[in-house]
Amino acid sequence: MKSKITRPESLKNVETHYCAGCGHGIVHRLIAEVVDELGIRERVVGVAPVGCAVLAYDYFNFDVSEAAHGRAPAVATGMKRARPDLIVFAYQGDGDLAAIGTAEIIHAANRGEGITVIFVNNGVYGMTGGQMAPTTMIGQKTETSPRGRIAESEGNPIRVAELLTQFDGVKFVERCTVSKPHNVLKARAAIKAALQIQVEGKGFGFVEILSPCPTYWGLQPRVAMKMIDERMTEVFPLGRYKNVYAQAAAR
Amino acid sequence: MAKVIIDTRRCKGCELCVDACPQGVIAMSKSLNDKGVHFAQPARLEDCTGCGLCAIMCPEAIIEVEREEAQGQGPPGPAHRGSGARS
């Protein structure tokens, strides 16, 4: 018997614009694999953010819309409310979700919209050239924090997974990373769990993925991955923060 | 018998697959592809177990992994438990 790992059907066979070693490509593939596995390719609708993943609609082989910067959760809300039979997910970066779109993510989560949000956190604005993000780590140098981020004047990195966990409307929260193979598999399982919850009509799921930006971290891709494990996970601890249904089942 | 196939024309040379391979099967090329990068290629294919870790890490989704599985044998590698669309 032959077993084969191939490109998922839900990922178009095209080259991405991402830099070498960028985590977006891995996350795209994971979403595509899960969509295939759940058999929802023909009823899934994605919302692409403004940021490096803005062209996600060119890579996913299913229906995808753009959204204005930060507004993906509001757009996804409108989609899901209008067509509850569709499986709707928003794909957002850290500037999109945790800076300009803070209101939209918090309120979509608090309303418990029946959508899934995939949050790719690489601590930097990639598309505009490496500026500081709300999730940039203390001391991390960026285009707009040339001396390294200073808590006193620039605040501390925002921990979105922890922030959203407190809302009753949120049913599933996990922070994972794509730093090495077993973490990628965990991220895949988290994406699957969050989408599965939506397929079952059970509410808002959120997956934060720590992802490398080798270009604007100024690191080789392999070193960037180590940086996630060694430094980023200290600020952003990995783990399943919430799964209402698993907790209910355990009780 | 396992096989790893890399679409080397689209490789951006990030080397994540090289790090991921427990058998040291994949190495970077001496030559350049059309993008002007040293691309990943299966250098010691005979050692490939088909675990799929390289494909799991590839941001470009350009690595395919094939392997023969004995009848009745459970899926051994992590890749075959989790990641990857199988045909």
Add this chain to the structure above:
Amino acid sequence: MAKKSLMCGNEALSEAAIEAGCRCYFGYPITPQNEVTSYMSRRMPEVNGQFVQSESELAAINMVFGAAVVGARAITSSSSPGISLMQEGISYLAGCELPAVIVNIMRGGPGLGNIGPSQADYFQATRGGGHGDYRTIVLAPSSVQELVDHVFLAFDLADKYRNPVMILGDGVLGQMVEPVEIAGRHVARRQAKEWALTGCRGRAPNKVRSLILGENELLEHNRRLQEKYRQIEEGEMRSEAVEAGDAELLLVAYGTPSRTCRAALREFRQRRYRVGLFRPVTLWPFPSAALASAAKDARAVLVVEMSAGQLIEDVRLSLAGRAVPIDLLGKPGGEVLQGAEVDAAIEKAISMHGLKRR
């Protein structure tokens, strides 16, 4: 025979949206349009529709965007400051060519202004308002019944042209109670929406975007949009002329002030002055040709607006090259235009331009 009922403009427009098949309302409270959000919060659940009180007008317009993307009819309403916040979303709707209906029950500005009726968002509504070369179809009803009919028209035009449509009313129109007929008045003209994101079963995936990076592609996209806007200009200009045929003094007004003008017109006609009224019903596309024709024999034009001189610019553009003087009665600041003010302005025009009784 459909039944007439007494309703205020805000409630009537809400029910009209439901009659038009809209099941998605997203909005944020702001005076003087709060009756819309209240009404929709009660009514939408009764018809298995969706009501979301959004966290902001930014969110509201983007929820409309989302509902529109998946092919649903969606509406939002607000008043001036809230509409300013929506401009981002309206630009995206126009760029992505999505149908949506936006109601602006205007209040006094700039800034927070006041909650009085105003027409000060004319420029914002007719010039695009947000960034980029785009147009929004703008309808300007002057009665509660026309407001209802414009809601039907707005949904149909939005679908037909895949373009946002704005209904521009003022606080008076939103609050005013008039007899109105809604049920059975709308003949649905449903458009197939092959472009919508409904899941890619049996077809290639659809994408909706306004980011167009390829060389000359955005240029082509803009040219196509402009071509569409020309079609809208050709097909959808609407206006009303009242006793304009022999008018020496032509009043030009839209919305609530047009009613004040209509009353003044009757009075001055009784006094045998040849006064007429031209009322643009679509503010974009502005009915320039119809205005030029209505003003054919006019010796003077008086523009009456509840703003400081915005409508008058389109009147000047429409009558460019004509020697006719164009006067302005503009009342900004969210204050209701009084009949006496219009009468006085007409008297002034009569004496200034030496207009004679018939």
